[in-house]
Amino acid sequence: MSKSIAGFSKLSKSKKIDWIVDTYFANAESAKGILKQYWNSDEKLQQLHDEFIENTITNYYLPLGVAPNFLINDKLYTIPMAIEESSVVAAASKAGKFWLDRGGFITNVISTTKIGQVHFVFKGDFEKLGQFFDIVKPKLIQETKSITANMEKRGGGILNIELIDKTEDINGYYQLHASFETLDAMGANFINSCLEQFAKTFKNEALNFDLFSEEEKQIDIIMSILSNYVPDCLVRAEVSCHVDELSENSSVSGRVLAEKFVRAVNIAEIEPYRAVTHNKGIMNGIDAVVLATGNDFRAVEAGVHAYAARKGKYSSLTHAKIEDDTFKFWIEIPLALGTVGGLTSLHPLVKLALELLHKPSARELMQIIAVAGLAQNFGAIRSLTTTGIQQGHMKMHLMNILNQFEATNVEKQTLVEYFKNNTVTHSAVVEAIQKLRAKN
Numbered sequence: 001m002s003k004s005i006a007g008f009s010k011l012s013k014s015k016k017i018d019w020i021v022d023t024y025f026a027n028a029e030s031a032k033g034i035l036k037q038y039w040n041s042d043e044k045l046q047q048l049h050d051e052f053i054e055n056t057i058t059n060y061y062l063p064l065g066v067a068p069n070f071l072i073n074d075k076l077y078t079i080p081m082a083i084e085e086s087s088v089v090a091a092a093s094k095a096g097k098f099w100l101d102r103g104g105f106i107t108n109v110i111s112t113t114k115i116g117q118v119h120f121v122f123k124g125d126f127e128k129l130g131q132f133f134d135i136v137k138p139k140l141i142q143e144t145k146s147i148t149a150n151m152e153k154r155g156g157g158i159l160n161i162e163l164i165d166k167t168e169d170i171n172g173y174y175q176l177h178a179s180f181e182t183l184d185a186m187g188a189n190f191i192n193s194c195l196e197q198f199a200k201t202f203k204n205e206a207l208n209f210d211l212f213s214e215e216e217k218q219i220d221i222i223m224s225i226l227s228n229y230v231p232d233c234l235v236r237a238e239v240s241c242h243v244d245e246l247s248e249n250s251s252v253s254g255r256v257l258a259e260k261f262v263r264a265v266n267i268a269e270i271e272p273y274r275a276v277t278h279n280k281g282i283m284n285g286i287d288a289v290v291l292a293t294g295n296d297f298r299a300v301e302a303g304v305h306a307y308a309a310r311k312g313k314y315s316s317l318t319h320a321k322i323e324d325d326t327f328k329f330w331i332e333i334p335l336a337l338g339t340v341g342g343l344t345s346l347h348p349l350v351k352l353a354l355e356l357l358h359k360p361s362a363r364e365l366m367q368i369i370a371v372a373g374l375a376q377n378f379g380a381i382r383s384l385t386t387t388g389i390q391q392g393h394m395k396m397h398l399m400n401i402l403n404q405f406e407a408t409n410v411e412k413q414t415l416v417e418y419f420k421n422n423t424v425t426h427s428a429v430v431e432a433i434q435k436l437r438a439k440n
């Protein structure tokens with residue numbers, strides 16, 4: 001039977017672990033051993049990780065892989081990817097190399113505006129609220145000066161604040177809808193601090209606005225928070241080549257491949273069941289780089305999927321066409337990212353990943369990550385419309401199955417060789433291991 005505990009966060013790390021293993025595990029010593037196995041022997045490094053969150057008991061590892069040979073706007077990149085799914089890095093690397101030989105990826109940042117809102121309830125005359133807003137707006141900006149000074153020095157800051165009437169949806173509901181330029185910072189803290197200050201100023205100033213009745217003076221602030229929907233923080237990445245160049249062997253023509261590819265993308269554009277999986281494949285590439293570079297993949301995920309549904313129906317994030325014998329494939333995607341602040345200056349592997357990427361600005365990182373998404377989608381559609389996805393997937397999955405059976409390095413080598421010419425299924429791998437072991 002589980003039990004509740006008071007004051008858990010105040011216990012030392014070792015006492016927390018004692019409580020967990022004693023409460024939940026049949027073999028407490030073994031559970032403790034596994035948790036400790038993942039501690040870093042460098043105490044300072046471990047402490048750094050312990051302090052990222054509350055109640056840390058150990059570290060959770062994901063592989064950090066790299067996909068080399070990405071030519072983006074004529075500059076070569078090796079892209080770091082933190083991900084557990086077996087075939088993702090292999091597919092990215094293959095797509096990177098494929099397009100390296102065909103001119104690479106062309107990218108551009110379309111916009112970098114981020115949004116935050118103060119949601120409030122006002123019971124009264126909208127015209128008076130509008131007048132109040134016009135008068136108080138400069139003060140809203142003025143009273144955030146201590147928060148915005150540094151950002152403004154670098155060329156960013158608050159772009160605008162608007163008053164929005166949402167009373168058609170909810171009685172008495174209005175917003176201060178603010179836009180921001182946060183440069184190389186993801187900007188969540190900056191935006192939220194500004195918004196909370198707007199809310200304070202707005203509420204306080206209302207108390208002194210003579211045109212308001214006593215009821216109107218009581219503005220009820222519901223919440224102040226940035227939006228992870230960033231349709232105006234948009235990046236585009238594209239590849240193109242002559243249709244003939246799409247073919248890597250003579251058995252199927254480039255045009256046939258291109259037409260099938262475009263059709264597959266068209267299906268994801270109109271069919272939500274397919275679009276979700278199609279976009280999931282894109283996010284395999286995007287999340288892996290977002291994570292490796294210390295960015296907030298939940299924010300990116302939420303914003304990207306909202307964007308995919310912006311026209312009222314969930315649809316593909318990528319598009320493809322054939323124009324005058326040229327195959328064109330592109331993505332347009334909202335990405336709110338940072339290359340300064342947060343984990344980027346704390347986590348040693350994040351710092352390393354950013355250095356590997358030539359220490360990019362947030363704008364450059366947006367472009368690199370859009371490319372990772374496009375490349376991943378290219379690899380997936382290419383496999384799906386030719387060999388099928390399972391061939392590549394199961395080849396990579398082979399190693400997972402071998403590890404489940406604690407195969408030795410020699411066994412792995414033998415079986416990887418064997419499965420070059422045999423279909424990988426779970427039972428086929430199990431049978432092959434058993435046969436091999438019976439022989440030795």
Ligand code: MEV
Pocket residue numbers: 085277278279280281282284380381384389
């Ligand atoms: C698997 O993680 C991703 C794919 O399903 C994406 C797709 O179907 O396009 C292969």
